[in-house]
Amino acid sequence: MANQQWQCAYSAGNSLEAHSLKGLLENTGISVRLTGEALAAAAGELPMSVVEVQLWVTGMQRQQALVVIDGYLRNDYRDWYCGCCGEVNQGQFELCWQCQHDRDE
Numbered sequence: 001m002a003n004q005q006w007q008c009a010y011s012a013g014n015s016l017e018a019h020s021l022k023g024l025l026e027n028t029g030i031s032v033r034l035t036g037e038a039l040a041a042a043a044g045e046l047p048m049s050v051v052e053v054q055l056w057v058t059g060m061q062r063q064q065a066l067v068v069i070d071g072y073l074r075n076d077y078r079d080w081y082c083g084c085c086g087e088v089n090q091g092q093f094e095l096c097w098q099c100q101h102d103r104d105e
């Protein structure tokens, strides 16, 4: 079945991003495999921080994974700084809790 085959869902710019996304996806019940990382580490040529890492998911869960990844890329899961008062707000909030200023893109 094509749906059970592993497909590349996203290519992360570095290991940290890949692992953040992997954690998010696994929290929503999606199985994730990373590629690129081990290979580069074995080669010992590049620092981990600049290695491109691919996230693979099964065809069955790919659509769901893309939604999570898309949300991540739009900063939904990241803390943000209010452009008005500089307060740190959690990713799920659209307004600054301190001054009610809109979240800037």
Ligand SMILES: [Zn+2]
Pocket: 082, 083, 084, 085, 086, 087, 096, 097, 098, 099, 100, 101
């Ligand atoms: Zn604010």
